Amino acid sequence: MDAKEVKVGLFGFGTIGAGVVRALKANSDVIASKTGISLSLTKIVDIDTKTNRGVDFSPATLGSDASAIIEDPEVSIVVELIGGAGVARQIVSDCLKKGKHVVTANKELIAKHGPELSALARENGARLLFEASVGGGIPILHPLLSCLRGNKIKRALGIVNGTTNFILSQMAETGASFDDILAEAQARGYAEADPTNDVEGFDAAYKASILSTVAFGKHVDAASMFRQGITNVSREEMRFASGLGYVIKLLAVLEDRENGVDARVHPVLLPKNHPLAAVNNVLNAVYIEGEPIGPLMFVGEGAGPSATSSAVIGDIITVATEGNCPNAPDIFNKAELVPVCDVDNAFYIRMRVEDRPGVMAEISHCLGDKGVSIAQVAQDTIDGDKAEIVWLTHKVSEGNMMDALEQIEALGCVFSVLSVIRVFGTK
């Protein structure tokens, strides 16, 4: 049987784009035999038409004019790998308006403009797929929308940023500082020259927003989400956490609640026996709890041209074989974020204080006053008149905890609160 040709256009011929070109070529036989479809990459558009990408492709397909794809009625599927929410937004909009299906790996675009683009897709009988935007190659969005559809998904925890997971894993393994490991990550190409987007949790917040959309059918605003990065996670935190039986991970934390979605991104002290605790370095993982499925975890490479191209090609094949799905539910229903002050968490708090009798009592008083119950406390003398105290609390509302910390920081005996990290797996 002759394979049916489907013409694909690609925007963005960087590392990921080159990976897609390479994988489409390498696996064209596999794809044709499994699907009966021959995927033909007929047009590639990038502002840079000169650089050698080290992949085999027909030079005539490459150009810098977006309309070459947008205006070509034969291109039915468009892959967007430009990134960001500027040019990409315009191009994706233009393609959807022409009724072209769009496959993208762009988490910022989907988190910020998913509702508008999804509506545009529906109006024009096109599909918008974005499996690669969360967890790289890990099949997570498609399973949630297909074989797990019969479940109520209640909760999701995700290690969704490889850069920060590499930094935290290496800090734990080597005892080195954040700055040293960040420099190593930059040297290896795991972190960008300006690492803000990763280490401050912006990237993870985009992915948390998309996970909420797909898992719960509720779209929340990434920019309004509570977000804490990992720049404050020091060697001391690594040492204390390990001694107490925890690892530190940057997590996207999601729960579907009656009054909205609790979605946050912050470092977490996770018990060493938690399934996510063993997911190290650049691996990503998403842990889900649903009814009736119970707990479920997906682990794999969350970035890079190989893993990402698997997800992109998977989406291309889905569209090429299924076409439009006119009855698919709208998953971008706007939802409110649960105010973070209403969320309960246990806390790890490290502070520097005067080393004299009565200090512990003063601080304990502030905590007790706001209903913060203490699970564990350890004190270290630093030099003659300074000490460090590490507190582990039981679960308490964020609001009460923040009030207590404000009071504590105002105490004369407290030099500074050095670190506040949420703790999972305690009562």
Added chain:
Amino acid sequence: MDAKEVKVGLFGFGTIGAGVVRALKANSDVIASKTGISLSLTKIVDIDTKTNRGVDFSPATLGSDASAIIEDPEVSIVVELIGGAGVARQIVSDCLKKGKHVVTANKELIAKHGPELSALARENGARLLFEASVGGGIPILHPLLSCLRGNKIKRALGIVNGTTNFILSQMAETGASFDDILAEAQARGYAEADPTNDVEGFDAAYKASILSTVAFGKHVDAASMFRQGITNVSREEMRFASGLGYVIKLLAVLEDRENGVDARVHPVLLPKNHPLAAVNNVLNAVYIEGEPIGPLMFVGEGAGPSATSSAVIGDIITVATEGNCPNAPDIFNKAELVPVCDVDNAFYIRMRVEDRPGVMAEISHCLGDKGVSIAQVAQDTIDGDKAEIVWLTHKVSEGNMMDALEQIEALGCVFSVLSVIRVFGTK
């Protein structure tokens, strides 16, 4: 929008069947809102129509006559949860011949009769789906057939039997014997009164066969597969393995090779830092390597009414929304098993020998003679004239290893070879 009603018939109203009935009822709103479909369980057939299953259902739907479903033209989807390859085979055949789509959790049926039933489905414009047959609720078969289709899947490792994983995990954790933990597993309902099917690896071999079909598009015979159970894994093995940095897991091991499929089921010494090593108790996991995806792992509950009903309902929804897929490739292509003697493995071998000078040399000679290179060796004196030796070898062909073991067992100084376990993660 009114949900479209789809009528479903259920064969087998045991624990799993009751779980499906419960979950369909509990999640009917979720399913209708996500799919636009109302799944209506109009007929249930079981030889036992009396027992109270503790679930809410309309008694009029329950009967013992299979034709009530087979002959009802309104029932378009049939769920088979009878188990085994006897009655179930007949019923599934009859339903497919009537053009009904069949969803089953029956690994024995699919491993033994998948090719014939799949052909029957194709001839009659029906679909045969069996997500629940491997890994319980874990979405593994559907992702391999959908979002991972663009990959060449090269290898798969699976912890696919919860009973044996519980036994091995508990032996490692508590230091108790196989018999004691088996008794506990039976008391908890994790093992059957006759545990043969689980502990001897038959169940895992069925699942290995299905994984080969779905991952590689190559169907291999489960009965011809090399299969070693866990009854020979003693407390000593647990202790030695742990001391050497390994855990012991019963694995389905699959590799797509040029001359066929290497598919086996046997215990494996797995390095403690392998992703599968942390998958304990009744959890299941499948670890895959593909190109371009790289490594990927799925973890979840591999059995039980809740997890299984998630997979069954996922399949029902797939059929209800997609209907038939006339162009789906035939994945049940008959393939040969690679002869196990041609496969290379490293080995752990424990033997009881005479405690006298020269014994180690005699055994080493037999090993060296067959090209078996030794990575590590440890000797313990048991009593005055008996000693135990544990060998870890480098990789060697199974054929050479078995020849060497035959020679060793014939040595006068060797009382018995107590245990032979394959080792992964060594050169």
